[in-house]
Amino acid sequence: MNIFSEYQALVGRILGEMLARGDLPAGTPVSGFSVEPPRDPSHGDLATNAAMVLARPAGMKPRDLAERLVPELRRQPDVATVEVAGPGFINLRLRQGFWQERLRDVLRAGTAYGDSRVGAGRRVNVEYVSANPTGPMHVGHCRGAVFGDALAALLEKAGFEVCREYYINDAGAQVDVLARSAHLRYREALGEQIGAIPEGLYPGDYLQPVGAAMAKVHGDAWRGRTEAEWLADARHFATDAMMALIREDLALLGIRHDVFSSERDLHERGRVDHALEVLRSKGLVYEGVLEPPKGKLPDDWEPRPQLLFRATAFGDDVDRPLKKSDGSWTYFAADIAYHLDKLERGFTEMIDVWGADHGGYVKRMQAAVKALSDGRAALDIKLCQLVNLLDNGQPVRMSKRAGSFVTLRDVVEEVGAGVVRFIMLTRKNDAPLDFDFAKVREQSKDNPVFYVQYAHARVCSVLRNAREAFAGDAGMLAALEDGGLLSVEVSLLDHPAEIELARLVASWPRQVESAAEAHEPHRVAFYLYDLAASFHSLWNLGKDQAGLRFINPENRGLTLARLAMIRAVALVIASGLTIMGVEPAEEMR
């Protein structure tokens, strides 16, 4: 239940009734306004700009229109006060009991609190990770993987039906390089001296077991043969092995995909030719010569005729090649085929999560989707900026050339999957992110993972203490279970800090919806941090004023009400952490 969208609907209904009664000028629209929490809490619980937005079309002054709405709003059962403020805001304050009652909603729903139906079961395809199958995953891939996975979970919570997809770039020159590199290791496994790995091949020793496996399966059947004889088989063998490696890495982070799509498979099934035919039938393909890029001319530039896609007709800067000058397909052509495949599987909402270095590619892909779907499908592309790996503020050296890059496995084994996932979501996707080993190992407020986890663990701890304090009291112990807490007297929670906490808890459904609609899972992390801070603050109030402690042995009703409140906090934290893919901690060690 998103309180704000419910009140938006309510205000709309009221405006409609007023219009029908002639209390508003005919033609006044009854939509287009918002109901939001005011930035300054002293203004109330909800604020609407309806009077200001509708004043002009109604031909009225904003404050006059507001004054007409006020009595209607005052009539609503949960509304305590209504005020017109500033240029024409209408500020509502709800009964205290309304907020207290929301805590019961949380206990009833459990971690399903915040589940929304705004997605209305619409199918969304989220493509993420898509690391090239040429080696194990390194930290650079990690951010997109976590981002995509959390976004998918967020969309599911908001009521979308999500397909999590991985695109395997298992075609093209890099895969040949992989196959040759693995073949070299194969010869090594058969006892040959291979010496230094030649320039242009992958040097990483993760290929040794692949070579050994090749030797085991194929014996010396590939020895003394020409490359043409073994290359295709070696490609399959090596990419399969790399994908197995990548799946293991993803499993370390708790990431899974529903569908793995293969670029090679698109070629083999004729899907690329099919995509070309679709574009051709729309008259969007032609043979032409591209202008050289302005400013920086490549050394070996020569004008050559190529098969081009008319991307400029859909907002791109230049038309884009579908075939290289030697007649083979470009990567873009396969990617068009891939997105057409998604469209033909019925997806009209797609999200691609890419690295920031692919930024130059966004327009052409969106142009292609527009062209293929005649503008009926939406493709959102989320670019993830780089992760700066630091240790105590000092950059961690990585040299991919020397094969000494920091792998995802290294990082997960060092700090744990939950920490990695949380930290990766503490920035907007389009802002660079620092990942400091020293900081994430630290157990302090400086470390947001710890801070949020500590709030959850603290609730668990208080509940444990309560069970101990009332150990001899069977009725009380039963009342401490979630089912028992449902029937507590929530009206006893009348301290301003308690109401404030209840408000924050009750805003979780709205947070879910707005984060999902914006495709911004990082908002979950920031909300959880706020919620944790609010809880820690209340916990500390109990230090100065013993009467505010959660457990009051001499007042069982109050104790139960407060435990219900903090249990609700823990459930919402758990709900948010689940979206982020982080296991909530029962206690801190």
Add this chain to the structure above:
RNA sequence: GCGCCCGUAGCUCAGCCGGAUAGAGCACGAGCCUUCUAAGCUUGGGGUCGCAGGUUCGAGUCCUGCCGGGCGCGCCA
């Protein structure tokens, strides 16, 4: 040269399809431990939201132009 992203407190960053007096953490100053875990809390100072225009009842948010930083720029994926 062109395109995309970014520019908010000394530092790192939030700011929810424009909304009221711009927020948090760190750092700095002052306080709180016979405690439901001080692994925490309270409190003070600190801002021309890069610059200049524009749009309107209202701009950190939208538009234009500059300045500064990052990424990318046929036949790499």
